[in-house]
Amino acid sequence: MKLKFKTQAYQTAAVQAVVDCFKGQPPATAEAISYRIDPGKAKKGVEDLFAEGGFKNADLKLSDIALLENITQVQHQQNLPQSSELVKTKVSRVNLDVEMETGTGKTYCYIKTIFELNKQYGWSKFIIVVPSIAIREGVAKSLEITAEHFLETYHKKARFFIYNSKQLHHLESFSSDAGINVMVINVQAFAARGADNRRIYDVLDDFQSRRPIDVISANRPILILDEPQKMEGAATLKSLEEFKALMVLRYSATHKTTHNKIHRLDALDAYNQKLVKKIAVRGISVKGLAGTNAYLYLQSIEISSKAPVARVEFEQKLKSGEIKRIVRKLGKGDNLFSDGFSNELDQYRGFVVADINANTDTLSFTNGVELFVGEATGDVNExxxxxxxxxxxxxxxxxxxxxxxxxxxxxxxxxxxxxxxxxxxxxxxxxxxxxxxxxxxxxxxxxxxxxxxxxxxxxxxxxxxxxxxxxxxxxxxxxxxxxxxxxxxxxxxxxxxxxxxxxxxxxxxxxxxxxxxxxxxxxxxxxxxxxxxxxxxxxxxxxxxxxxxxxxxxxxxxxxxxxxxxxxxxxxxxxxxxxxxxxxxxxxxxxxxxxFKEFVTALQKDISDSLSARPKVANEAYFTGKVLKTPTGDVEVTPQLAKQIYKYLLKNDYSDDTDRITGTYHEAKKGGTLAPLPPELQAHAEQVYQLIDSVFSDSQMFEIGDDRRPKKNPLNSNFDKQEFKALWNRINRKAAYSVDFDSAELVTKAVAELDKSLRVTPLQYTIQTGEQAAQVTYDGLKDGEAFVLKATETEKNVHSIHSAVKYDLIGKIAEGTQLTRRTTADILKGINVAVFAQFRTNPESFIAETVRLINEQKATMIIEHLAYDPVEDKFDLDIFTAGQTKQDFSKAGDKLKRHIYDYVITDSGIERKFVETLDTCTEVVVYAKLPRGFLIPTPVGDYNPDWAISFKEGTVKHVYFVAETKGSMSTMQLTKIEETKIECARKFFNEINRKYAPENVKYDVVKSFDKLMDLVK
Structure with a gap:
């Protein structure tokens, strides 16, 4: 397997941020990069005639003013705080910080930046400095596996090596090669006290009486510091000065010392943009109990068809007298002391299961002991x-x-x-x-x-x-x-x-x-x-x-x-x-x-602390001058627009007295209930909300879930909305149906269809012939390898191999079609003799195909003769809660905004896409995936429609809509039964509209959200 890499917008943005800091830098010329490598004493006796030619990085020609202007422009485009000065250090004149969350590919980004800086400005000498052996090896691996990917884009490869004080010949190639050269070095190789690590500063006999650091620094390398916060000791920083770096690029998720920060992709950004995994936690909580050493661990609570059961680990006494720990499922009333569980270990006296609660994930005993899932108690050692x-x-x-x-x-x-x-x-x-x-x-x-x-x-x-x-x-x-x-x-x-x-x-x-x-x-x-x-x-x-x-x-x-x-x-x-x-x-x-609570609290604090550089105050000054990136170009927030955003937050209690963003804002945003923006801002609503989201508050932190508990799926506040109540009142009707059609007509149509379409596949069998191989060595042969297959042919069995079996042909077909035996017999008597003769060649196929074809004709006729009669009976509200606890919503996707439940399990990719669009449509007030209990009776089986949707008044013609989602509208791709159920539903809703709510509820089948909007408008 080869890991594949692709160009991703967020990584390109990180690369471009660095490249744009040097706008105006002229491309390197041969004269600017050529120099003579110090040959050392071994070669100087020939008057340097044979000194090797080297290629260094061209000097940075931009002035401090030009560099700072470029940097502030990059910061401005990303709405980052703008630097007031060029932050210089003793290591380099230019120090750029790139913040990227762990797991988003910062190594990939700085490798790509190497190629892009070489392409734009001709710089070719790079040193990646890392704080540990582990990171060094990881970087080398990344350089190896991305080589072909970057070759496709830049049509060149980077030569790279890991610095080793005993393999200094690599430094000669690093200096003399005109292509992209990358050295990977860990700080211990130049900042530690060991003799091997100090060799980089020593005049070495085996290196032509030269110092390795001098040969390195002559190239004016660009330093890339990976995890620079681990390399900020005085000794390390002093050592870095010796490299005489052209510039320093610092990449980390957690910068401690800031310089000129030109890019930010922090933990919150990475999660919200779905660039990293979600986190779930299984915590183990040890709970002490006074007066008992009865060991118990509640692993999980499982929903069964009868009642919840608890999966518990406890101790059991064996016949040998030995004590061992076992895991068993316990039900209500089980006694750990007796009932064959612990085999009467005294510490379990009184441990009788009183209750198992799947909603709270708790197990209770009659002696008052209660455990939550993930809790252990009693004799819990390491x-x-x-x-x-x-x-x-x-x-x-x-x-x-x-x-x-x-x-x-x-x-x-x-x-x-x-x-x-x-x-x-x-x-x-x-x-x-x-x-x-x-x-x-x-x-x-x-x-x-x-x-x-x-x-x-x-x-x-x-x-x-x-x-x-x-x-x-x-x-x-x-x-x-x-x-x-x-x-x-x-x-x-x-x-x-x-x-x-x-x-x-x-x-x-x-x-x-x-x-x-x-x-x-x-x-x-x-x-x-x-x-x-x-x-x-x-x-x-x-x-x-x-x-x-x-x-x-x-x-x-x-x-x-x-x-x-x-x-x-x-x-x-x-x-x-x-x-x-x-x-x-x-x-x-x-x-x-x-x-779970201890771990998550501490983890969220770690993440929150790492976001300390984010702005926390949402005032006019913060919004003024920020950039809204729109599809048609960048829009700068004027003081007037900044005031509008500020007033909007205050008016709706989305910010508090200290101008901090409140939890009310984030809850409303998640729930899709944000107050509308002022007219001046509505054209750029998405960008305005992104700008507000860049102001950090604790309520903005993403949720870390408990891995043991599948998502609960309660009815939410959307269920109580007036719009949903109005929709439910219109569709919450039951009806009885009647079908009045002539049996003779069905017989005629069924006979014609059977004569035309009934084709029974004869039973087939395969005959294979072979012979023993001419020369056979039996050592190591598998069964059958000593024979060679010569021919294969397929034979049809014209006489049924089931001919000895007696079939109640009329009874089977009557059962499958729900017709009387008399009507079934009339159909069979009417079909062509040659068609009926197929029964003998394959009775099972004959019965199945006959049932299918008759049912299709029956379905067609039902629609013509079907009538619904609405009754006063209605569905109980418990159909919305029945069965919810038995479903696992842990993989049901993100929490929904407009659905009556927090989550929905979709039946197909069509439905998933439908939900994604439905849930973000501003014209939709509320919608529901109709529960399984909402059934419309039809002659071909009960029918459960997919969706009930309520639209905003005035935005569409049909405010209330019941939709069925199908991948294809073609009747060729819908079965006759599906087609019939859909047509029955049309008649059902037409009758409901006629009697109770004239033309207020529209029912139809749609294959996409766009088709739905065409119908309702």
């Missing part, structure tokens, strides 16, 4: 907690894998551990640590449950993977013993917590694409907790922290969660990023070792 976490991670993995397998997306789960011995123990005979053993036990137990499902390609896939083959660990390797060991971790300084051992990351990076293939059995990855940046894989869907939370200024939940934020790819290497489905599929589950 080993218990880790086992629970591993079990939950496996369950989350399977849940996602079952849903995504058919879409060609491989699911990976990543476990963070703090000691290698917990996974790989070389003192054990099988070298498995505790976590490896626990994983295989829990995996095998859960796998057995999954394998009970119907045989599908997914189940076959699972059967082909052994438990011990589906997990693997990636750790540092001891160079002497070749065994996995805990990595060497920096204890202090700006690289605190980071490993300096390349072996910890080598294998996992080389297998990046291989891990994405279904053929690769590894799906669960164990790695040391130091693996925070540098490696990620787009298909990490579950992350589990098997370690104590130790979050401080250097390590945050957000950094670790970031390992799984990248959008997934399928087996073709294509990124799954279509806006309509991206967050249905791309959901990252975090299995934490703390409660």
């Amino acid at each position: 080993a218990s907690l880790r086992r629970i976490q591993i079990r939950e991670a496996i369950k989350a993995h399977f849940d996602k894998e079952q849903a995504l397998f058919q879409q060609g997306i491989k699911v990976l789960t990543l476990f963070f551990i703090d000691e290698v011995v917990k996974y790989r123990d070389y003192s054990a005979a099988d070298e498995k640590g505790d976590y490896a053993r626990i994983f295989e036990e829990e995996y095998s137990q859960y796998l057995n449950e999954v394998l009970d499902l119907d045989e599908t390609p997914y189940i076959k896939y699972l059967k082909g993977i052994a438990a011990e083959k589906t997990h693997s660990g990636y750790f540092s390797i001891d160079k002497k013993t070749k065994r996995d060991v805990d990595p060497s971790i920096a204890k202090t300084g700006e690289n605190k917590g980071l490993s300096d051992d390349v072996d910890a990351y080598d294998l996992i990076l080389r297998k990046k694409e291989q891990l994405l293939k279904f053929e690769e059995p590894v799906r669960f990855i164990f790695s040391h907790s130091a693996l925070r940046e540098g490696w990620d894989n787009p298909n990490v869907f579950v992350i589990c922290f098997l370690k104590h939370p130790d979050y401080n200024n250097e390590v945050t939940r957000r950094q670790e969660v970031g390992r799984g934020l990248r959008l997934s790819v399928n087996q073709l290497g294509d990124r799954v990023d279509h806006p309509a489905i991206v967050h249905d599929i791309n959901v990252l589950t975090v299995v934490a070792s703390e409660s």
